[in-house]
Amino acid sequence: MSQENEDIYTRIVRDYLKGKREDQLYLAQQLGKWLLSRNISPEEVTDMHANVLEHLGDVPEFIQDSFQILTEIMIEYGNAYRSFDSWRSRHQQLQAEIAIATAMQQTLLPETLPQYPNVDIGMISIPAKEMSGDFYHFLCESKSEFTVAIADITGKGIPAAMCMSMLRYAMDSLGEMKLAPGNMLRHLNSVVERNIDPCMFVTMQFGRYNTAQHVFRYATAGQEPGFLYRARENRFFDLEGCGTALGIAAGSEYEEREIYLEPGDFLILLTDGVTERKIGRYYIQREELVSLLEEETSASAQEMANHLYRRLLLLSQFELPDDYTMIVLRRT
Amino acid sequence: MELMIRENSQDGQHLLYLEGEIDAYTVSKLRDLLLCLVNRPEVKRVAVDLSAVEYIDSTGIGTFVAAMKACKQTGCELAVQNLSPRVERLFRITGLYERMVPHKGESE
Structure with missing residues (x-):
C-alpha cells in the first residue's frame, strides 16, 4: 500500500470524523473503487485503517488487538476475491473465443x-x-x-x-x-x-x-x-x-x-x-x-x-x- | 422440472422408471447411470420405462443413442417401453423406435 493512498485515506477518515458529511462518504466510495481497480486486497485496507487510527489519536489496546481478528477474516475475503478475479479473466477469454467461433460459424x-x-x-x-x-x-x-x-x-x-x-x-x-x-x-x-x-x-x-x-x-x-x-x-x-x-x-x-x-x-x-x-x-x-x-x-x-x-x-x-x-x- | 429415476434389478436385468422431463439440464443423471449400467459385464438387459416422461429433447434422445451404441460393444440388450404419445413421436421421427422398442411377442 503506497504512502499516497494512506494519506488520502487518512484525510477522508479525519474529515469525516470531524463533520460526518455525506460528501466524505462519497469520496470513500470513489476511493474504494480506485483501490479495487489497483487490486488492493481487503486485508491491506484493514491494515491501512488500523494505521490511520493510530495517526489520528490514541487507540485503546483492545481496539488495536481486535484488528488482528478482522485482518484474518479479511484474508479469506481477499482469497475469495482473487479467485473470482481469476475466474472472471478466464470467462472473458472464453467469451472472446466464443465470439470468434460464432463469427466463424456464420461463414458456414x-x-x-x-x-x-x-x-x-x-x-x-x-x-x-x-x-x-x-x-x-x-x-x-x-x-x-x-x-x-x-x-x-x-x-x-x-x-x-x-x-x-x-x-x-x-x-x-x-x-x-x-x-x-x-x-x-x-x-x-x-x-x-x-x-x-x-x-x-x-x-x-x-x-x-x-x-x-x-x-x-x-x-x-x-x-x-x-x-x-x-x-x-x-x-x-x-x-x-x-x-x-x-x-x-x-x-x-x-x-x-x-x-x-x-x-x-x-x-x-x-x-x-x-x-x-x-x-x-x-x-x-x-x-x-x-x-x-x-x-x-x-x-x-x-x-x-x-x-x-x-x-x-x-x-x-x-x-x-x-x-x-x-x-x-x-x-x- | 426434475428427473426422478427409480431402479429395480434382478438376475442381471435392470428396469429404470423415469419420471419428469429429460432435457439438457437433467440428462447427465440419466446418461451417467445408463452408460454405467450397459457397460457392466454382469448386466444383460436394461429396460427403461418412459410412461411418466412428459418431455424429452434431443440431448435426451442422444443419451439413448450413446447407450445403444455402447450395447453393440458389450452385448447388453437395451429397450424402452411405455412411451407417451409425444415421446413416441420423437422416437419414431428419429428412427430410434424400431431399434429400441421391443416388437410384440418379444421379452419386455
Missing part, C-alpha cells in the same frame, strides 16, 4: 438465397444462444435446379458448431457429385456416424428443386416434418418422410419422395425450434401452427417466415429455448 451458413424465376424463397434462422445447432445450406446446381438442406445438430454451442463445419465441408465435397437426395443422406450418415460423439446425432431434410418442372424431390433423416400447402385446396399437409437421423446407425438407407408444386403451392422446411414451442404450460400443437400459417398464405415467402417467428415469439412471451430455423419455398 449462406448469406444469400438462390434466385430463380417463379420461385419465391424465404428463410429465417435465429440461434437460441450465441452458437446455433441449426444448419441450412443452398446450392445452385444449374439454371434450373438448386438443392436445399435444413438440419438440427444435437445440443447447441461449440460441439454443435464443430459438427456443423464437418457437415458443411462434407456437403461441399459431395455437392459436386449432384447426388440424389437419398444418396446424399446416405453419404452424410457415413461421415457423421464415424466422426461424431456417441451422444450426438443430426436430423436433416435434403431436397432438390427443379424450377423448370417445379418438382421437389427430397429425403429425410429424422427431421421434424415440415408442411406442404396446396393453394387449390387451401390446405396444409405434413411433409412426410422417414429415415433414421444421421449418426445413429451405419448403413442407413433414405427413401426419396417427390412433390409437384402448382402455382401458389409452397413448402415449409423447419427445425423443431419452430414446433416445440411452450406456451405457458403446454406445447403448441401442429394444428395450432397450421392455424397461424393459414393467416399468412397470401404473404411473400420471406414475410411468412418473419411473421410466424414474431407471432410465436409473442405467444411464448419472448422466450426462445431452442434454435429456430424455417425455410419457405413457394411456386409463384
Whole structure:
C-alpha cells in the first residue's frame, strides 16, 4: 500500500470524523473503487485503517488487538476475491473465443438465397444462444435446379458448431457429385456416424428443386416434418418422410419422395425450434401452427417466415429455448 | 422440472422408471447411470420405462443413442417401453423406435 493512498485515506477518515458529511462518504466510495481497480486486497485496507487510527489519536489496546481478528477474516475475503478475479479473466477469454467461433460459424451458413424465376424463397434462422445447432445450406446446381438442406445438430454451442463445419465441408465435397437426395443422406450418415460423439446425432431434410418442372424431390433423416400447402385446396399437409437421423446407425438407407408444386403451392422446411414451442404450460400443437400459417398464405415467402417467428415469439412471451430455423419455398 | 429415476434389478436385468422431463439440464443423471449400467459385464438387459416422461429433447434422445451404441460393444440388450404419445413421436421421427422398442411377442 503506497504512502499516497494512506494519506488520502487518512484525510477522508479525519474529515469525516470531524463533520460526518455525506460528501466524505462519497469520496470513500470513489476511493474504494480506485483501490479495487489497483487490486488492493481487503486485508491491506484493514491494515491501512488500523494505521490511520493510530495517526489520528490514541487507540485503546483492545481496539488495536481486535484488528488482528478482522485482518484474518479479511484474508479469506481477499482469497475469495482473487479467485473470482481469476475466474472472471478466464470467462472473458472464453467469451472472446466464443465470439470468434460464432463469427466463424456464420461463414458456414449462406448469406444469400438462390434466385430463380417463379420461385419465391424465404428463410429465417435465429440461434437460441450465441452458437446455433441449426444448419441450412443452398446450392445452385444449374439454371434450373438448386438443392436445399435444413438440419438440427444435437445440443447447441461449440460441439454443435464443430459438427456443423464437418457437415458443411462434407456437403461441399459431395455437392459436386449432384447426388440424389437419398444418396446424399446416405453419404452424410457415413461421415457423421464415424466422426461424431456417441451422444450426438443430426436430423436433416435434403431436397432438390427443379424450377423448370417445379418438382421437389427430397429425403429425410429424422427431421421434424415440415408442411406442404396446396393453394387449390387451401390446405396444409405434413411433409412426410422417414429415415433414421444421421449418426445413429451405419448403413442407413433414405427413401426419396417427390412433390409437384402448382402455382401458389409452397413448402415449409423447419427445425423443431419452430414446433416445440411452450406456451405457458403446454406445447403448441401442429394444428395450432397450421392455424397461424393459414393467416399468412397470401404473404411473400420471406414475410411468412418473419411473421410466424414474431407471432410465436409473442405467444411464448419472448422466450426462445431452442434454435429456430424455417425455410419457405413457394411456386409463384 | 426434475428427473426422478427409480431402479429395480434382478438376475442381471435392470428396469429404470423415469419420471419428469429429460432435457439438457437433467440428462447427465440419466446418461451417467445408463452408460454405467450397459457397460457392466454382469448386466444383460436394461429396460427403461418412459410412461411418466412428459418431455424429452434431443440431448435426451442422444443419451439413448450413446447407450445403444455402447450395447453393440458389450452385448447388453437395451429397450424402452411405455412411451407417451409425444415421446413416441420423437422416437419414431428419429428412427430410434424400431431399434429400441421391443416388437410384440418379444421379452419386455
